[in-house]
Amino acid sequence: MGEEACNIELGLAIGGNDYLRPKQVLKEVIQEDINTIKSWRWKPKIEKYEDSDHGNEKHGMRKKLKLSHDQLASLEACFRAHNILNPAQKQDLARELHLKPRQVEVWFQNRRARTKLKKAEMDCEFLKRSCESLNNENKRLKREIQELRSGKHRTSPFFFPTMISAVCPACERMKKEPSSSSSMAC
DNA sequence: CGAGGGCCGATCCTTACCTCA
């Protein structure tokens, strides 16, 4: 990691307000003399730990990579083409993006998982709306039945007694054959 | 049948951003 990245992490050389000074870094340096702080160079935590693909880093600081815009664009494009990579594709993509194959693999795993989650959320939302709409329709039809039964619409040109007898009094559903056994529940 | 590798779901953890006092 270069000096620029270090400065960005510290919040020292900021062009805009894209980055904030991390609290933990601030805590570490708060006791320092201001001159020391100015000359201090942030040592990336990543470099303090063994570079391992699968190592358990629970007892150390877990490194977190921030993928660049270009890397993300390539990964996205590749994901759209095929959301599961074969080993050769993984190797090629990793080499092209200067990432480890494991990182590419993890990115695809997370991408698949989060795509699936997103889809599930959208499906859920759609079903909720459908359910809500059906409930409203159900209420409306029940009201209509009630009104028809109470005779409110006897003067209406849309009133047909056979329609009432076609509705089961028990479950309030339309009977399959309204003409036969009209007084019985289905 | 056991080993190895890949995928998935759950979870951890860092980072960036937002809100509020």
Next chain:
DNA sequence: GATGAGGTAAGGATCGGCCCT
């Protein structure tokens, strides 16, 4: 208005289990 604490979302990384070869 500036600042710091706390909350939250996003997303990279890890773990354990399952399945397949």
